Amino acid sequence: xxxxxxxxxxxxxxxxxxxxxxxxxxxxxxxxxxxxxxxxxxxxxxxxxxxxxxxxxxxxxxxxxxxxxxxxxxxxxxxxxxxxxxxxxxxxxxxxxxxxxxxxxxxxxxxxxxxxxxxxxxxxxxxxxxxxxxxxxxxxxxxxxxxxxxxxxxxxxxxxxxxxxxxxxxxxxxxxxxxxxxxxxxxxxxxxxxxxxxxxxxxxxx
Ligand code: SF4
Numbered sequence: 296x297x298x299x300x301x302x303x304x305x306x307x308x309x310x311x312x313x314x315x316x317x318x319x320x321x322x323x324x325x326x327x328x329x330x331x332x333x334x335x336x337x338x339x340x341x342x343x344x345x346x347x348x349x350x351x352x353x354x355x356x357x358x359x360x361x362x363x364x365x366x367x368x369x370x371x372x373x374x375x376x377x378x379x380x381x382x383x384x385x386x387x388x389x390x391x392x393x394x395x396x397x398x399x400x401x402x403x404x405x406x407x408x409x410x411x412x413x414x415x416x417x418x419x420x421x422x423x424x425x426x427x428x429x430x431x432x433x434x435x436x437x438x439x440x441x442x443x444x445x446x447x448x449x450x451x452x453x454x455x456x457x458x459x460x461x462x463x464x465x466x467x468x469x470x471x472x473x474x475x476x477x478x479x480x481x482x483x484x485x486x487x488x489x490x491x492x493x494x495x496x497x498x499x500x501x
Contacts, residue, residue, distance in 0.1 A: 298454045
């Protein structure tokens with residue numbers, strides 16, 4: 296928890312200008328659509344930090360909850376605000392990431408959506424020593440992408456890591472491509488190899 300808070304405040308400081316930029320379009324969009332924005336400051340600030348990171352890594356404001364799929368059509372749909380927002384708000388009261396929600400959504404429903412997210416993303420990692428196997432996570436029914444994706448597992452894995460070297464096992468070439476972009480953006484050393492249709496990503500955190 297302490298490590299998580301330190302990481303949050305570091306990112307908050309680093310992205311403070313970008314957060315303001317995200318805030319502008321988010322407020323405008325919510326007004327136009329008649330939606331509300333998550334009233335939980337910690338969650339909505341984290342989402343703005345992640346949106347800013349996604350923009351930095353992929354040059355597009357990709358959904359902060361899913362790594363790009365490599366399918367151009369699906370990835371276009373996942374630019375925030377994504378094309379799943381209306382049906383997800385209809386289903387959960389909020390969009391998948393719980394950034395936007397129904398107008399006047401009761402506080403307990405915002406909380407329930409936050410809990411749903413935590414249950415999806417704060418899962419026990421398959422990590423042994425410094426090897427993190429990201430495969431086998433449940434798939435999101437609309438995007439057919441894993442939850443948590445490799446980048447969220449990396450974030451959580453780094454909080455548990457002893458030392459500065461991590462090997463990630465990923466199932467698809469796209470995940471290894473995404474991790475290469477993330478490594479470049481964050482200044483990690485990246486090396487990948489493929490054995491029997493499995494991708495091994497060696498990261499050295501600087
Ligand atoms: S689920 Fe919410 S935060 Fe994620 S892309 Fe869609 S609108 Fe944006």
